[in-house]
Amino acid sequence: MVGATTTNFALDSALALPEVIYTSQGTKYLHLPGVTMAQNAANQQVYLLPDGLGSIRQVMSGTTVVSRRDFDPYGNLPPANPATFQPPYGFSGEWWENDVQLLHLRARWYDPSNAIFLSKDPYPGDPMRPQSLISHVLRKYDRGPGAEDRKIANSRVLGLRSSSAKDFYERDVPLAHEHS
Template identity: 30%
Template sequence: MDRQHGDDEVVARSLPLGDYYAGGTRVAMRTGTASGGTVNYLLGDHLGSQALTLTSTGARLNTNTELRYMPYGAARYTAGTTPTSFNFTGQRKDNGSGLLFYNARWYDPVVGRFIQADTLVPSPGNPQSL
């Protein structure tokens, strides 16, 4: 597994310190302080959505931590809290607005649409840009 630090790195507080990846897929995350912490394993569904969180011993985190989604990303079932902000299709969720960030645009899973137009406008004269 590769250890990659993201924007989550925090030294003094008990927050995510980094993610572990295998084959380009996020499989675990380290939480705690810089001097110590725990590793939690992130189990996803076929779309890469966060579904379950396991402790380093293989037990469910907080016993009842589980996330399930409707077809366009709205929460279908939520139990407990997960230590990560990654959500539907592995994208980060803004808890204040409920929107998901897809690296260029924000997506509203309740409506099932992006909240702004695509910034790249294709050229009809160049089929490869469509």
């Protein structure tokens, strides 16, 4: 509760990690592949459009771009990036809690200003994929969109300098039985 406003959420818990589908302020969210549709209490609809990492970069109403925004590699909005409409979804497509300036990753909270998670990853890992047992490391196997940005952010979390970060990632070797 912030001030005198309490927000309640309805969650879709059928997913491995629940998604917000309704808030007590009357906003409804429909999560579709590649886009999230939001409808407020006044029945105004907008589409939240992600980039390759899933970060909400544009908000569209019909065919008009209502808002654009950019994130740095750690999930911060640059100060010179005013947006006219700020949806609660942001970096990596996850819920941004503006009152506490934290990103809710459904399983734990992330502080982009310090590039740290506030708790350990609850996923214990898979013994058949030993690289998954190290909860705080992103390896060079991560080659998807934004992989370099995630490695830089992770290096910052681990306290590595850029030269030691490169050495750190280069020493990780693929496993013989690596599964996709």
